[in-house]
Amino acid sequence: MKRILFLLAFLSFCMVSNAQFINDEEPEYQEKEPTFKDRLIYGGNLGLLIGSNTYINISPAIGYKITNSFSAGTGIIFEYMNDKRYTPTFNTSIFGGKLFAQQVLFDFAMIYGEFNILSLESKYYNPELHPEQKRFVLPVPWFGGGIYQPAGKGGVYLMVLFNLNNSPHSPYEPYEIRAGFFF
Secondary structure (H helix, E strand, C coil), rough: HHHHHHHHHHHHHHHHHCCCCCCCCCCCCCCCCCCHHHEEEEEEEEEEEEECCCEEEEEEEEEEEEEEEEEEEEEEEEEEEEEECCCCEEEEEEEEEEEEEEEEECCEEEEEEEEEEEEEEEECCCCCCCCCEEEEEEEEEEEEEEEEEECCCEEEEEEEEECCCCCCCCCCEEEEEEEEEEE
C-alpha cells in the first residue's frame, strides 16, 4: 500500500512539475494591415423593366474603403428608355459617370452622397436651350441615407436619395429609392 501511495504521489509531482513548462498564454496575433486590393469594393445598380415602357440601367461602380466605415469611389452610368405610350415613341439613352462617398453609422445605417455627370439628348430634355446640339451635359448631385447590413468587405443597403438638382431638364424625380450591394 505504501508503494502505491508513493507511486501516486510521485506521478502527481511529475504532472505538477511538467505543468510549469506548459505555455498556456495565447499567442499574440497581430492583425495585418489590409492591402490595396483588400480594400476595393465592387457594386453598382442594375435595373430592368420590359413592356410598353422599357427601361434598362447598367451602372457598375468600384470603390475604396478608406476606413472600415467610410468608402469613396467612381462608376459609369448607362440607362436606356423606350416608352411606346407616346407618339412619337420616346426613345433615348443616358450615359455618364459618377463619384460617390458613403459613411456607415452604427453598423446598420449609412449616409450617402453621389455626384453624376450625365449626357442627355437635347430633343427630349432641353430642346429650347440647345436646338443645334444633339446632346448636353447635366450635373446631378444626390444626397441621402438609409439602412445598411454589413456582409464581407461590403454590404447590402436600402436608401432614399434626394436629387439636389431637380431642374426641368433632369430625367429624374426629386427623390429616388435604391436598393443594392457592394461586395
